[in-house]
Amino acid sequence: MTPIEQALDDYIKVRRKLGYQLRQPASLLRKFVEFLQAAGSSRITTKLAIRWATQPSNAEPACGGRRLGMVRQFAIWYSAIEPRTEIPCSSLLPSRRRRKPPYIYSDDEIARILSRTQQLQSSKGFRARTLTTLFGLMVATGMRVNEVVGLDRSDVDLDQGILHIRQTKFRKSRYVPIHATTVAALKKYAKARNRLFSAPSTPAFFISERGTRIPSQVAHYNFAKVSQQVGLRVPAKYHGRGPRLHDLRHRFATRTLIQWYRTGLDVERELPKLSTYLGHVHVSDTYWYLEAVPELLQLATERLSPREVRP
Numbered sequence: 001m002t003p004i005e006q007a008l009d010d011y012i013k014v015r016r017k018l019g020y021q022l023r024q025p026a027s028l029l030r031k032f033v034e035f036l037q038a039a040g041s042s043r044i045t046t047k048l049a050i051r052w053a054t055q056p057s058n059a060e061p062a063c064g065g066r067r068l069g070m071v072r073q074f075a076i077w078y079s080a081i082e083p084r085t086e087i088p089c090s091s092l093l094p095s096r097r098r099r100k101p102p103y104i105y106s107d108d109e110i111a112r113i114l115s116r117t118q119q120l121q122s123s124k125g126f127r128a129r130t131l132t133t134l135f136g137l138m139v140a141t142g143m144r145v146n147e148v149v150g151l152d153r154s155d156v157d158l159d160q161g162i163l164h165i166r167q168t169k170f171r172k173s174r175y176v177p178i179h180a181t182t183v184a185a186l187k188k189y190a191k192a193r194n195r196l197f198s199a200p201s202t203p204a205f206f207i208s209e210r211g212t213r214i215p216s217q218v219a220h221y222n223f224a225k226v227s228q229q230v231g232l233r234v235p236a237k238y239h240g241r242g243p244r245l246h247d248l249r250h251r252f253a254t255r256t257l258i259q260w261y262r263t264g265l266d267v268e269r270e271l272p273k274l275s276t277y278l279g280h281v282h283v284s285d286t287y288w289y290l291e292a293v294p295e296l297l298q299l300a301t302e303r304l305s306p307r308e309v310r311p
Contacts, residue, residue, distance in 0.1 A: 002037070002042070003042070003081070003082070004033055004036065004037075004042060004043075004044075004078065004082070005033055007077070007078050007081050007082075008029055008030065008033055008074065008078075011029075011074055011077045011078070012026050012029075025070045028067060028070055029070055029071070029074055031052075032049075032052050032067075032070075032071055032074075035048070035052045036048060036052075042082075043082050043084045043085055043086075044071065044074075044075045044078060044082075044085045044086060044087075045086045046086045046087075046088045046089075046092070049068060049071045049072075049075070049086075049088045050064075050068065050088065050092060050093070052067070052071070053065075053067040053068040053071065053093060054093070062094055064093045064094075065093040065094045068088055068090075068092060068093045069090065071088060072087060072088050072090060075087045075088065101292050102247055102250030102251075102254065102289070102292055102293065103242075103243040103244070103247040103250065104247070104250060104251050104254055104255075104293065105243065105247065105248065105251050109230075109232060110139055110251075112230040112232075113135065113223075113226055113227060113230060113232070114132055114135060114136060114139075116226045116229055116230050117131050117132045117135060117222070117226050118132050120222070120226070122209055123209060124196065124209045126192070126193075126196055126209050127208075127209055129189060129192055130189070130193075130206055130207070130208070130214065131219070131222050131223075133185060133186065133188075133189040133206070134148055134149070134206050134214065134219060135219075135223065135245075135248070136182075136185060137182065137185075137186070138245070138248040138249065138252075139248050139251070139252065140178065140179065140181075140182045140252075141163070141176055141178060141182070141252065142248070142249045142251075142252030142253055142256075142277070142278055143163075143165070143176065143249070144168065144246070144249060144279070145216045145219050145220065145245055145246065146168060146216045147165050147168045147279070148206065148219075149204070149206055149213065149214045149215065149216050149219060150165075150166070150168065151163065151165075151204070151205040151206065152203040152204060152205060153190075153203055153204070153205050154203065155205065156186060156190075156205050158183050158186055158187050158190070161177055161178050161179075161180065161182075161183045162175050162176065162177050162178070163175070163176040163177075163178060164176075165279065168279065172279055172281065174276065174277075174279050176277065189206075190205070193207060197211050219245060220239070220244075220245050221239065223244075223245040224239040224240060224244075224245070227242060227243060228240055228242075249278070250289070252278075253274065253278060253286065253289050254289050254293045254295075254296060256274055257271075257274070257289060257290070257296055258295060258296060258299065261296070261299040261300070262299070267300070271283055271286055271287070274286055
């Protein structure tokens with residue numbers, strides 16, 4: 001193992017002990033070290049860092065900025081070992097990506113998606129049941145896909161109607177209460193799952209026909225394909241372009257806020273509740289919907305009294 005490879009391993013170990021997961025950064029930094037070695041360099045230079053960060057040439061500019069930021073943090077660490085290390089300036093590449101506006105699915109579109117998912121074919125006929133229930137849970141709760149597939153059976157309390165979301169984004173955990181109709185749907189799925197897999201090898205609540213945990217990539221892929229088949233995404237070889245699985249989370253958030261406005265609730269006071277339910281780190285993450293969804297912005301404006309409106 002070369003000195004820079006050893007330094008990278010030590011860097012990753014220390015950061016993880018501090019609580020960082022570093023899943024993507026660890027993989028990308030190893031590729032960066034391979035790039036340096038292929039270029040015949042045993043040290044980090046700004047020129048090589050930028051050349052690596054901006055590959056491929058058609059990548060989003062913000063992607064290059066994020067990759068360069070990962071290199072910069074490692075370079076700061078490595079400079080204590082290799083004094084010739086160059087630390088790239090953080091302003092060399094743009095690092096902020098414009099957040100995509102949410103797509104708010106209509107009730108009819110949700111019905112079409114779930115109906116088509118129920119028709120998915122598989123050898124045991126269990127694929128359709130699993131994905132329909134999984135997508136339905138996302139519609140009902142606004143949970144992230146990795147939170148749903150990460151649920152273990154011990155995290156799902158169907159007697160109390162509560163889900164325990166453990167250590168997901170930003171290493172936050174929370175409890176998510178669910179509606180009685182959602183509880184009924186999950187009980188129905190669990191009964192079918194237990195009948196087919198009496199002793200599964202995984203503790204996962206949602207499992208594949210092989211008895212394993214459902215990867216989030218599988219959920220994304222199947223949702224994209226179903227969306228293409230019902231006309232919501234442009235047909236393509238892979239995922240194509242159009243509304244995403246994550247937009248189910250946006251739908252839940254915006255519909256909740258719209259309902260609060262229409263029923264006359266004090267949304268500013270209620271907003272922290274939604275932020276906590278969704279697992280947002282800051283309430284400002286939830287406020288984003290007021291700017292991103294025109295109907296919400298209009299409702300918020302209409303709620304302002306004349307004395308609150310300033311020229």
